[in-house]
Amino acid sequence: MSDKPAADLADRARTTRVVVIGGGIAGLVAAWECARIGMPVTLIEQQPRLGGRIETDELDGVTVDLAPEAFSLSAPALVGLLDELGLRAEVEPAREGSVAVALATPGGPRVVTLPPNRAGIPANVWAEPVRALVGGRGVWRAYLDRLRPPLTIGRERSLGALVRSRMGARLRDRLVAPLTLGTWGVDPDQIDVDLAVPGLSAALTRAGSLAGAVGQLLPDDAATRGPRRARLRGGLTQLVTALTERLLLLDADLRVNHRARGLTRTPDGWLVHLDPADPRDEAELSSAQESAEPLPADIVVLAAGAATSAALLREHGIVLEAAPLPVRDVVTLVMDAGTAASDGPATIYPVPGAMAAASVIDVGSAWAGVRAHAGPGRRVLRLTFDAAPADDATDLIARAAADAAQLWPGIGGVRAAAQRRATLAPPASVLGHAQRTAATRAAIGRRHGLIAVGEDLAGGGVSAIVADTLAEVERVRHDVLWTRS
Structure with missing residues (x-):
């Protein structure tokens, strides 16, 4: 056990530069874990907002998550993070709901x-x-x-x-x-x-x-009967907002509309090369040009997904073999309740070929808060479909409404709708997933100060992503802090 004083470690933290590539939940958690101990952090995200697939919106006045909405109540890492961020009071356990085919x-x-x-x-x-x-x-x-x-x-x-x-x-x-x-x-x-x-x-x-x-x-x-899943009242975006606010309080540099186009190894660490931001007006031009300068880093966190990580690592001789992942269109509907029965299963999984949808969730049946917000006159439903290149939002919403009408005869028309396309990460229970993750991290780990996190490695789900990210960041953070001269 080393006897390095805490003051020495604090000094090392303040001079350990971290660049996080990707602003989804994995990137935000990684940035927070580094910034909270004094490391200067820059996070870059190529989209115009942070949060990745986590997105909350209001449809017909009802606040709903448009893709991920639930997490495991038995996941200590995520529950601990919610406590740290002051969000425990917003946790709503799932209602006891049945599953049907x-x-x-x-x-x-x-x-x-x-x-x-x-x-x-x-x-x-x-x-x-x-x-x-x-x-x-x-x-x-x-x-x-x-x-x-x-x-x-x-x-x-x-x-x-x-x-x-x-x-x-x-x-x-x-x-x-x-x-x-x-x-x-x-x-x-x-x-x-x-x-x-x-x-x-x-x-x-x-x-x-x-x-x-x-x-x-x-x-x-x-x-041990009791809810095993929960959501955040007001949506999972609250988790994104809380992490963003705390990062800004710690002077983290958060940049959206930026894309990492390459990594260079240097004697002292890494350089992260960026494409310039897309300036919206003349006032942003100088900032955009400045942001295109390479970012020096002692720790680089790859949190932008398998495809981006593979592209950045290829020039360093690291070839990542990513399995093809299914792509789904997620359609969220707020519909008039009409004369349809109000009770029924929370989740319906069609036998392949029985319906167009791959899954159907009665969101109000799953979550008491959504049902109360929607009231007796509206139904909130979420349907997923195997994505096809020719699909557009209008056709998908019509298809979702048609499936809903088959399942709930008498249901009314669509009041509001949203469609999002998402790549499904494999669950940790997929055969060979642990071996592929271990092989990926073994290859990346040979480059000092470089780690990869995200749902493709963690196995999908917010709880798994948070737990995996915390473990990986702690490992590389400890390694860098205790070995830097």
Whole structure:
């Protein structure tokens, strides 16, 4: 253990220059963690605003998040950050809401609420919803699982392959696949069962069947019953605003409409080369020209996503192999409630082909605050669609309204709408994700003072991004502070 005095470390912090490339939640958290101990920080973001995919807007007077809205209440890193930023009072736990699957029928989609399950695997294959989704033959095929020998721990890693082999393809396709495809755009064959459902393999060995294993895991959930997700009243943008305000109080240099076009290694650290800002008027011209000067840095944080990081690192001989990621259009609607039933599942995942949408969220059913704000005369819905180049906002909004009318007959017209296109980051439970992340960071780590963070490495979700960013920044911050001469 070193005996360097705290004053020496404080001096080192004040002379350790940090440049963060990317102003999404990962970049903002990284900048905050460095600035709060006295490091001079410059953050650059090529878009005209900070926050990345986090965006809150008012639609017909209702405040809604347009893409990410929820986070895990069991994530200590994010909860701790909210405490530091004074946002704990704004946390709203999710309402107890059911999850359903929409099945294609000649008369339109049929919505079936799932019975108690883990990742779509039911604890009771004889439950009526299971029969409604897979039919009598499908139920008997799933029941045969009880007659098969138990799976040894570690023998089958793929969630989809495990369910298919033990309960049949029909149950996999109609209960499990809609959830993984609707949430992440990932086939269940690509999901690591031990990461998606911790403890399932061990429970399967004990119980001898998948349904029995799920039954063993469900009592643990019941014993700790309570909301596992939450949002911020007024939207997740409050997190972005709070981080931005604190960074400005610490004299951080925050630059939007700037793009990093290259990195150069120097004897003392790094130079970050920028494209000049796009000046909006003559008064901004000198500032734009000045901002194009290279930024010296002792620590460079790559937080702008896989494509940008790969482009910046390629000239240094680091080749990042990024897996293709699904792209979704997210449509948020405020509609007249009309005569449609007001109760129902909070989330609906259509079986592929049953509807145009890949997922449907009744936002008011999920969040009491949104329902209260919208009142009884309006419904707030969020639908996602697999993106296509020819899609435009008008067509997508019309498609979303048509799907809503199929699910809630009697619902009224669209009062307000918003559409955003988003690339879905892979969940941490995707097979091979941990190995790819480790390989990426091993390659980057050979360049002193350089780190990469973001949802493509953390595994998606605000909670995971915050936890991963804090860990990575602490590692490189400690390394630089304690080794700089």
